[in-house]
Amino acid sequence: MRAHNDAEAGESLVRSRQRVIEHGEVFTPRWLVRDMVDLVVDEATRADARFLEPACGSGNFLVEVLERRLDAMRGRYRCSPFEHRHASLLGLMCLYGIELLPDNVAECRANLLDVFRAGLGLGPDDEWARAARTVLAANIVQGDALKMQTVDGRPIEFAEWAYLGRGKFQRRDFAYKDLTQRSLAGGTLFDQFDEDELFAPVRSHPVMTVGDLAAMGEERSVTAPVTASDRTSPACTSATAAESGR
Template identity: 45%
Template sequence: MHLNRHIKSKQRVADYGEVLTPPHIVNAMLDLVKQETERIDSRFLEPACGTGNFLIEVLRRKLEVVKKRYAKRQLDYERYAVLAVSSLYGIDILADNAEECRRRLYQTFDAPYTALFGDQAKAACRRAVRYILQRNIVHGDALSLKAVGENPQPIIFSEWSLVNGSLLKRRDFTFRKLLYSEESPDTLFDASKMLVSDRGRNSRPMSNFFPRRPQVTPKIYAYADTNPQYAGLLKVGYTTKSVQERVAQQYPTVRPGPLPYRIVLEEDAIRNDGTTFTDRDVHRMLRESDIKQEIIRG
């Protein structure tokens, strides 16, 4: 390994302890949490991000997942690619590192986007990514929890979430209040304590900003109604309850004799990368496979 490839100058090493992590170490470390690196909405914070070696590899992995799922539908690709970008956060004490990290992350987003959609790629989508990166990658000091400058202000991170269509919702939080409880300032990442937005509202626990995976296991199911008029039809559904309980709710009147339905499918609604899907995703795939869908009105 050539050390000069991983340092910018001996002075920066002496002043800031700056050594850029080589790709093989980045990949080995990220492979320890491989499932999370391939979950589109999982959030990563690198408090000494340098030029972005870790964040760029996480984004590359996320975008591979986005491409596999949504390459045929540009709007869906854009929504989830932007969501992948918005899930990455970084801090670096050196301004040139923060700027280079933003630039490299943008290039990592834009290269596959342009390759897939060419002239159809949208300037508005690119502007959104640049804006998100400007907010998510901060020139700051992770120890003082403040931005670097003549009048240092608290570091603020934005939570981004998808809403209807191509819109994003933003909520801002100070880094300090994401780390420390008001009652116990020396408690780090205490998810049991409530944290308050820097705007003084929208109280929420740290675990909601960097959320843990849900404890419940969602299910996809399909059942057949035994009524002859529905012969050959299956009802596909999604639930976080037991499938038996959910299907039974569709038949509130209890009658003697055999059940008026037969459950033919019950599977976890979780992909290999840990993300979940719903019956809407199943219906969309069925339509794309030219499977006829009938709307039954009761």
């Protein structure tokens, strides 16, 4: 376990005594977050490895994973800005959180967005930043992980995002309850059934681009052209194909 510096030693782990009493809210120190993520470093640096934090607070664990993931994507796709950005967005798409308190939900989304923007050098109104906001609105849910419900009593749903290559993403929504039941079915007689019999999405969405994601919730559609610098060079073809599934 690595030593932590003086600044981290003095970080506040509680917002108020009242919140500790009412919600049991105590934040994990950054040094411990890093040590825990070190245990799953291979998954943390894979764009398509999914992480769910069922009591995400302000996003300490998710931020640490995203920072490592963006660093990995920067090195892996240094020859292709186009694939670098899409792989980085996929890395964000595969991070999920559930949090009961609304201020923590807002802070978690903001923290992840700040890391994503900094990693890609984006302005606040950049199309990619707006696409990231759409993703975070779907992936960071206000609700109760134990009851598997949102604060207004609806079943929690999560979006499964997949990168299809060539700048296109697929989204399917699944009920959190079904996801947990499926994980319990592994290694049992349920293995004899096809996945579709046990694991059906509650809805599927049309294939979408970053422009489509950025335009969600807006009145207008935004589409960004692909420039010559976005095209993949031969030196990066194998890495690009492996990440995009082509």
